[in-house]
Amino acid sequence: MRPTRALVLLVALLTSLSLLPTTAGAAPRATAAKPLPARVFAPYFEAWTGENPATLAQQSGAKYLTFAFLQTATKGSCTPLWNGDAGMPVSSGVFGAEIAALRANGGDAIPSFGGYTADHTGTEIADSCTDVAKIAAAFQNVITTYDVSRLDLDIEVEALDNAAGIDRRNKAIKLTQDWAAANGRTIQFSYTLPTTPTGLAPSGLAVLRNAVTNNARIDVVNLMTFDYYDGGQHQMAEDTKTAAQGLVTQLGTLWPGKTEAQRWAMVGVTEMIGVDDYGPSETFQIADARTVYDWAVAKGINTLSFWALQRDNGGCPGGSAADNCSGIPQSTWEFTRIFAPFSGGGTPNPVNDFTLGVSPSSAAIDPGGSTTATVSTAVASGKAETVTLTAGPARTGVTATLSASSVTAGGSATLTVAAAAGAVPGDYSFTVTGTSPTATHSASFTVKVKGTVPGGAVVNGGFEDGALSPWTAPGDAIVSTPAHSGTHALQVTPSGAGNGQASQTVTVTPGKAYTLKAWVRGNYAFIGVSGGATGSAWTSANDWTQLSVPFTAGSSGQVTVYVHGWYGQPSIYADDFTIS
Structure with a gap:
């Protein structure tokens, strides 16, 4: 059958706008992708590790995965690649078989554009590419190559302040939605954004406001309920609830025609399981996962997720944020097994x-x-x-x-x-x-x-016991690296309002002169004595540096030995305390 003139003109128009995917093997499929369930658990999969996502999904029980991340290789490019790696293009040969295996097991994939590194380096697709039609073509190429029904856009750090990139991205969303409708497809877009404990910050809200201006439909607003960096001690499950409630209120100002239930159905939540990037004061525990699961089901939110699938194990208890472990004691896949039933909207699987x-x-x-x-x-x-x-x-x-x-x-x-x-x-x-x-x-x-502690002895001064005691150090931790000697050191984590001090009381001889010594590294690392004597020293050093504090003991014969960082600075490390 010969095509009509109208159809010829439509194809020509789309081609001139670069809206038809041109990557080999990426032609639109005859049938549209199967939509995601109304409630979906889709943890992030770190796509740069070389691991097989389908294998990890089968082992963990997470049927749906959010693939992180798609970004350009260099700023100015309009071609997204997995992890910005030229060896990992958007093609059926990269993750195609694995995504097919996810579907065969009853799940699916959600490709995610952006992420911290891309947003920080200008390689997020809309920050990098200044041609809206080419951004839309990149979206459509991913959709047709992998036959997916949702794209995730992870926008944070500098990308939140790039007004031109925000506008291009939302215009490209609108073009892609129009293209999908013309091709018999339904495609969802989710925005993954940082949050405060009470809702989106103004920068995140501006992203959504621009989407409204461009008539771009946003299906899910996914809050990153971690990395608050406000110096507070957080109860992560409760902060998730208040952040989401604040978002629902904000969505009402952007989409006033939606009911409250419809706005809750736009909410997504991504936790960082275990210790997040800020440190121990922002730790998402197993008990928090159970609380959040029950709350998410009751509220009817759309998406439940966490960063990241490869962290769902207890391989580094007592540690800090890492890509391959949670930093807390847990069994492997423990968070996943709590969250996985969310995709069916039911109750958690019985756990032994x-x-x-x-x-x-x-x-x-x-x-x-x-x-x-x-x-x-x-x-x-x-x-x-x-x-x-x-x-x-x-x-x-x-x-x-x-x-x-x-x-x-x-x-x-x-x-x-x-x-x-x-x-x-x-x-x-x-x-x-x-x-x-x-x-x-x-x-x-x-x-x-029992007995009397020898005069002048700093107990556990090298932290080789692997425990803090007898140091009083709320929020601080023993770490295995870096260590000055042996296998352990003390990590002191300041906050915006506190210096993260660790201390212990030492008995010495009244009136006698002593010298406190310790090895430290980091910005504004202090050691000192207080109480029965006064003295301190500090340094800023990228490598281990020894500090010395001379002091004369007072009449009580007791002094407090301490180490601390400076308000709002990164963690410092201390090791090998002695008094001589």
């Missing part, structure tokens, strides 16, 4: 869980003595599983051992803590951890070794 306790929780012993406590477990839900038990960390002169390395939930073991004859008197804390295939729980046991 247990409780763990230590009784008594404390004791006192003489040097050369020992004590015992009972480690009890019980089934909390589901069926009884094998629980692997550990006790630690190792302490100088004080040991903790267990009578069994594992028990079946409901069983018990004996914890024995023994002090060597030369153990330094003081308080020692041990953590007993139980890990099953689906859960991890811990309980503490504290033992006091």
Whole structure:
């Protein structure tokens, strides 16, 4: 059949606007992509790691994945690539088979443009490319190459302040939506934006306001409910709720014709599981996940997600934010298994869980003595599983051992803590951890070794015990890298309103002259003494530097030894404290 003149003109117009995909193998398909469910759990998959997303999806139970990220190789380019890597173009040969495997398992993929690196370097597609038609063509090429029904646009840092890029992006969304309608497709767009605990900041709201101006339909506004960087101590689940409530109010000013239920159905939430980039004061725990899941179902939000699938394991407990672990004790895929049923809108899958306790929780012993406590477990839900038990960390002169390395939930073991004859008197804390295939729980046991602490001794001055005690250090942490000597050091994390100080009290001889020494690294790292004496020293150094503080003890014979950073600065590190 010969095409009509109107059809010929339409094709010519679209071609002149570069709206028809031109990448090889990217022709529109005969049937439109299957829409995503009304509620979808789609954690971010870090596409640069070389891992197979379909394999990870099958292992974890996350059927839907958000692929991060598409960006240009250089600023000024109009060609998006996976991770900006020329070896990873948008083509069926890159992630095509993996996305097909996701669909075969009942899931799908959501390609995401942007991300922190692209938004910071100007390689986000609309910041990089100044031709709206070519931006739209790039969107359409991804849609047809992978036959997807949603694109995610992760806009943060400098991209939030690029007014021209914002306008180009929203105009390209509108062109793509018109193209989709002409081709019998339904395509959704989600904006992933940073948030405050009370809703979008003005910069994020401006992105949506410009979309309204350009008649670009935004289907989901996905809040990054982490990295608040406000110096506060956050309860992450509660902040998620208040941030989303604030967003729903803001959406009402942008789309006043929508009901409240329709606005909640536009909400997406992305958590950063475990410790986020800011530090321990912004930690999303397993309990927070359960709270957020129940709330998300009750409110009827559209999307539940987290950063990132490869972090859903307990490989670096007590650590900081990392790409491959959460920084908290947890079992592998524990967050995913809580969130995964959201795609069906139902209740969480039954999880085999247990409780763990230590009784008594404390004791006192003489040097050369020992004590015992009972480690009890019980089934909390589901069926009884094998629980692997550990006790630690190792302490100088004080040991903790267990009578069994594992028990079946409901069983018990004996914890024995023994002090060597030369153990330094003081308080020692041990953590007993139980890990099953689906859960991890811990309980503490504290033992006091009797006697008088030797004058001038800084207890655990090298942090080789792997624990903070007896340092008082709220919000700080023991880390394995960087360490000046041995295998541990102290990480001190200042905030906008606090210096993150760690300290301990040391007994010395009244009236005697001493020198406090310690190794530090980082900006504005301070060490000093207070109380029975006064003195301090500081440095800003990229590598380990030793500081010395001379002081004369007062009449009380007690001084407080401390280390701290400076307000609002990055974390500093300290190691190897001595008094001589």
